[in-house]
Amino acid sequence: MTKFAGTIPWLGLIAAILIVAAFDASFLRPMTLIGLFSDSATLFLMALGMTWVIYIGSIDLSLQAVAAVSSVILALLIPQYGMVAIAVALVAGVLFGLVSGFVHGVLKLPSFIATLAVGGIAATAALALSGERSIQIDATPRTDSLSWAIGRTLDIPNEIWVSLIVLALAMVIEQMTPFGKAMKALGSGEPAARIAGIRIQRTKLIVFMFAGLFAALSGVVLAGRLSSGSPTIANEFLLPAIAAVVLGGTSLAGGSGGVLRTLVGTLLIVVARTGMTFIGINALAQQIVFGLVLIAAVSLSAGRAQKGIMK
Amino acid sequence: MTVTRLRLASVMPLLVLAGLCVAISIAEPRFLSIDNLIRIAAASAAPLVLALGATFVILMGSIDLSVEGSMAFASAILAACVANANGAGLDLGLAALPLVIAAAALFGALIGVIHTYLRVPSFMASLGMGFVGLGIATIMLGGERVGIVDESIRALALTRILNLPISIYVATFMLALAWVIQNHTRIGRRMLALGGAEQLVVASGVNVRHVRILVFAIAGAFFGVGAVLASARLGASSALVGSGQLFTAISAVVVGGTALTGGSGGVLATLLGVLIVMVLNNGMVILGLPTFVQQGVLGIMIIIAVLLNQPIRGLAVAK
Incomplete structure (x- = not known):
């Protein structure tokens, strides 16, 4: 069963694409699919950060606020500082992480309350920095400094290249570094990992810093696409990002899954969303489906969870 | 060490509240005017009822992140049951309230069923169902804000008895009810026991699942009442009626001194927590500070409060 668990989301993705294509065959055109995937890049980047957090058995509810802060920082600094603004925006994300x-x-608060609180602080920072409004990014700095994110290379949108490069890096980190192994150990069982000599606190710090970094990158790309930074720019991202991770097959109980699965999860979410829009389901009403799918995916994958943590 | 920490933790909310009041009234004497105090009380009504619901769930060691979605759902049911601006409501008047509260309690019970029978952690079950509630409300209301024209519902926020809006009396009644549930009913004791030592409750033959589902249902009923008060204040039903209330409710519970690990704290602590949050909010307004700063201040207060309330070594595994 576990052997095939990894392929179920892929089969689901193919089925979802075929179902949508049955309603509208033009959906299968390469340009439509490429457009779809480039639109999902920002969600994917945020979901990537969420993946490792969930992989070690925690949750991060602050990521949409972190993405908003970095979009605001980027929009404020980019006219004067160009590329440096991007670096500052990313560093801000890492700091919140x-x-x-x-x-x-280190302080050992449950992750949902810790990140709820930090999310409140990040949201305040975004509102304060932006003066509670959206900040335009003019065309010149946008093309000068953000073309790596929003242009096209080899006729494929750069969002896709950025996503793939970040995914490749994340896979290397996850699969081939001691940090990756430490994450897996931590997710599989914290007491055992501690006895095995894994440095728990350091691993958690790094995981949340990566989550902040990826969320900030998501905010930067989003600001580039929308030509503005805003304190509410990523407001609808949290549920889809968590759903993408869980739907891809990363278990909330920790220890199984990974970034590649989140790619499938994100594509599933985006295809499902497109399908529902085709049928004419309102974007807010789609939350019903995502909410239920989230619960279903968790309940199906939670089989191996110890009872102790099911609070 | 632990003893001093606990003692400090139980007095802390009172000190914080007193300190806030003194500091704000020194900076701006208008803070202590009767009108302003009534304003704080009126603004606290809905958040208090919501936070009381959240308190029950947190007391048994779970968490309910569905506050905003449950409110949206209840608010949409309310709009369907009373005279509304679309002219499509059932016009039941105050008879709508039991229906709304029952629907909200069912919604909460559903979260409890998902949490216990499907073994989904409560934060995930309530997060998912919260979004489901938002979606249902969006569909029921057609994605819009529907005005509530029913006089008896509007009166909850508008009519005053002894110069106090009815919503304050409702909130006080709910506080008393919550206190009785917590201290003088079987479900209240089991809820506290569950938060303190789940294994012992299981060993003594209690059906833990039923207790959890019932507590989520009670919390849902409280969210329903909170949604009615918030809708009455807004004069409309909207999927966004609970916007920002999750953060307020959870921070009020936690800042008031109820431990997230469950078993300690309670409804009176939550009253203090709500007052801290609302006094802070009011103080920022009358001092001319932007209200969004509140979220950041509360974020820091949540972290400090949880730190003070948790046993140092108890949470070896903090998920």
């Missing part, structure tokens, strides 16, 4: 990781890992 560091705070979440510290509060959760």
Whole structure:
């Protein structure tokens, strides 16, 4: 069963694409699919950060606020500082991740409350920095500094290239580094990992810092696409990002799954969303489906969870 | 060490509240005017009822992140049952309230069933169902804000008895009810026991699943009442009626001194927590500070409060 568990989301994805194509054959055109995948890049980047957090058995509810802060920082600094603004925006994301990781890992608060609180702080920072409004990014700085994210290379949108490069890096980190092994150990069982000599606190800190980094990158790309930074830019992202991770097959109980699965999960979400829009289901009403799918995916994958943590 | 921490933790909310009141009234004496105090009380009504519901769930060691979605759902049911601006409501008047509260309790019970029988962690079950509630409300209301024209519902926020809006009396009644549930009913004791030592409750033959489902249902009923108060204040039903209330409710519970690990704290602590949050909010307004700063301040207060309330070594595994 576990042998095939990894392929179920892929089969689901193919089935979903075929179902949507049955309603509208033009959906299968390469350009439509490519457009769809480039639109999902920002969601994918945020879901990537969420993946490792869930992989170690935690949750991060602050990521949409973190993405918003970095979009605002980017929009504020980019006219004067160009590429440096991107670096600052990403560093800000890492710092918020560091705070979440510290509060959760070192101060030992449950991750949902730690990140709920840090999310509140990040949201305040975004509102304060932006003066509660959306900040335009003019065409010149946008083309000068953000073309790597929003242009096209080899006739494929750069969002896709960025996603693939980040995915490749994340896979290397996850599969081939001691940190990756430490994450797996931590997710499989914290007491055992501690006895095995894994440095729990450091691993948690790094995981949350990566989550902040990926969320910030998501905010930067989003700001590039929308030509603005705003404190509410990523408001509809949290549920789809968690759903993408869980639907891809990363278990909330921790220890199984990974970033490649999140790619499938994200594509599933995006195809499902497109399908529902075709049928004419309102974007907000789609939350019913995602909410139920989330619960279903968790309940199906939670079989191996110890009872102790099912609070 | 632990003893001092606990003692500090139980007095802390009172000190924070007193400190806030003193600091704000020194900076701006208008804070202590009767009108302003009534304003704080009126603004606290809905958040208090919501936080009381959340308190029950947190007391048994779970969490309910569905506050906003449950409110949206209840608010949409309310709009369907009373005279509304679309002219499509059933016009039941106050008879709509039992229906709304029952529907909200069912919604909460459903979260409990998903949590216990499908073994989904409560934060995930309630997060998912919260979004489901938002979606249902969006469909029922056609994605719009539907005005509530029923006089008896509007009166909850508008009519005053002894110069106090009815919503304050409703909130006080709910506080008393919550206190009785917590201290003088079987479900209240089991809820506290569950948060303190789940294994012992299981060993003594209690059906833990039923207790959890019932507590989620009670919390849902409280969210329903909170949604009615919030809709009455807004004069409309909307899927966004609970916007921001999750953060307020959870921070009020936690800042008031109820431990997230369950078993300690309670409804009176939550009253203090709500007052801290609302006084802070009011103080920022009358001092001319932007209200969004509140979220950041509360974020920091949540972290400090949880730290003070948790046993140092108890959470070796903090998921």
